[in-house]
Amino acid sequence: MSSASPPFPPSGSFLKSIRESSQLLCEKSNVRVTEVAIKRLLFSQAFAISFKRVSAFHGLAFPLKFASTLAELNLLSVLSLLNFASGYRIQLHTETGRGAWDNIRLLIFSLFLTSSTGGEGDLLSARGMQDIQEQKVAELMRVSLHVERPHESIPGVTVGEIGGPMHELVKLITGTLNETGLILVGAGYPDLGSFVLEALQEGEKAKSKDKIGADVDVILEQLVRAIPAFRDMSVVDGQPIYCFKKALFLIHAVLIRFGSMSPPPFPIPDTSQVPVFTDNVLPSLLIHLGVIDLSSASHGLEYKFPDAGSLDKLSSLLAEASPCTDTDNAPKAIPPEGPTLTVNQSYILRAAAIHACELIVDVARSPDIELPENLEWIRDITLPLLDMWLWSVAKDRPDYRQLERFALKNTVFF
Ligand SMILES: Nc1nc2c(c(CN[C@H]3C=C[C@H](O)[C@@H]3O)cn2[C@@H]2O[C@H](COP(=O)(O)O)[C@@H](O)[C@H]2O)c(=O)[nH]1
Structure with missing residues (x-):
């Protein structure tokens, strides 16, 4: 992906830079988020009824037998490193019957x-990652590297x-594994988990105690500085934008997976105030739910979701x-194709989320x-x-599943 790279944020200001750069880019691009729109969502039936159930769901406990908790941390780290491919969602659905996340999970x-x-040998070790080849990745993902033509x-x-x-x-997945493996081997780490x-x-x-998230800032900085596939940042119209989605996801995954163990096997980061892990799902959904308003947005964004945000659509969304119950493993219908965006447009919408x-x-x-009284819990979200x-409600309701999400190919960041 060719886009300009900004300097790293100053040490100790990584989280702050995500927040500030997102706000600035939103303002500069005329993307609007109003209090009225936020309250409309927060006080909606859709939100009130599903929030507690759906936000508690996570798919991060694996039915695998790990030799040690460090081996599990390593698997979680590689999973987070490869938590991208959303731009290939439609093609993945067509070829495998699964979306991006499920395919990456299967690969891991x-x-x-x-x-x-x-x-x-151990394909999840630094050396295994460094040496793995496209053929092997394709075989494990059960996808074909060939296309047919007359x-x-x-x-x-x-x-x-x-x-x-x-x-x-x-190629993106193999490149990410090879590059990360090479760096880890060069620095003397046996695997990504040991580095994490x-x-x-x-x-x-x-x-x-005085600065919630000070630990996350340090962890984030180490991940981002060492590993290019975590450097999810860019420059749009001369303005730096920092998202760091996969690194934040990894840090939060440590809390989800190991935070309730007693005693915890590793130091558990305090992620209660980290910015969201911005991908294509979050902004697309927030546009459909009327929170992100693109009606005056620059960069051609006002035309990208032409059907979203009308009062008619909002009142039904x-x-x-009723929650969807088709939890069987039958291949799901191929989802509708959303707008294809440029790198800059994607960063603007991800900043907006x-x-x-x-x-x-x-x-x-x-x-x-x-x-x-029955909605007092909203204060604690x-x-x-x-x-x-x-992220989960986008899959929970049949009508939400039909909502278009934008796509960007050729990125390893989301
Ligand atoms: N913001 C945010 N983005 C997330 C996740 C996850 C993984 N979620 C599971 C893990 C813990 C949670 O509780 C969920 O069970 C994947 N993605 C992104 O979506 C993209 C689309 O994927 P799909 O719809 O399959 O095609 C995928 O490329 C990836 O970039 C998340 O949690 N938050």
Whole structure:
């Protein structure tokens, strides 16, 4: 992905830079988030009925037998490193019947199982990551690196040649593994989990009662500085924008997975106030739910979601819906294709989701709002819970599943 890279934020200001750069980019791009729109969502039936149930759901406990908690931390770290591919969602659905996240999860499972049973060494070790090849990644993902095209001169005959979106994705995944493996080997770490453990320990030293998230800042900085695939930042119209979605997701995953163990096997970061893990789902959903308003946005964004935000649509999306129950493993219908964006447009919308979620939590906590007793819990919503709700509710309701999400190919960040 070719886009300008800004300097790293100053040490100790990584989280602050995410928030501030998102707000600035939103303002500069005329993306609007109003209190009225936020209250409309917060006080809707859709939100009230589903929030507690849906935000509690997480798919991060794996049915695998780990040799140690460090091995599990390593798996969680590699999963987070590869938590992208949303731009290939439609093609993945067509080819495998699963979305981006489920495919990456399957790949990680396969890497783990192949490592523990086969004679191929540990594919989740730094060396295994450094050496893995496209063919192996494609095999484990069960996707084809070839596309078919009609033969130039023999009618009715097709020829297969290497290429197409699955090949592009496999190249991104393999490149990310190779590059990260190389760096870890060079720095003497046996695997990514060991590097993350060290960062967690450094974070622990920085914990402070006066500054919630001081530990997360340290961990985030270490991940981002060392590993290019965590450097989710850019420059749009001369303005730096910092998102760091996968690194924040990883840090929060440590809390989800290990935070309730007693005693916890590693230092557990305090993620209660981290910005959301901004991808394509969060902004797209917030646009459909009327929170992000693109009607005067620059960069051609006002035309990208032409059907979103009308009062008609909102009244049905914000109303109660019965939860979806088709939890069987049958391949799901191919989702509708959303708008394809440029790198800059994607960063603007991802910034908008970060900023909108900060404002949503601010409004929820504001002493000025009056809540009926049964909705008092709204005051306690946190950013990670809001992230989980938005991400999971997009799959929870049949009508939400039909909402278009934007796509950006050729990125390793979301
Ligand atoms: N903001 C945010 N983005 C997330 C996640 C997750 C993983 N969620 C599970 C883990 C813990 C949670 O509780 C969920 O069970 C994936 N993604 C992003 O979505 C993208 C689309 O994927 P799909 O719809 O499959 O095609 C995927 O490329 C990835 O960039 C999240 O949690 N938050």
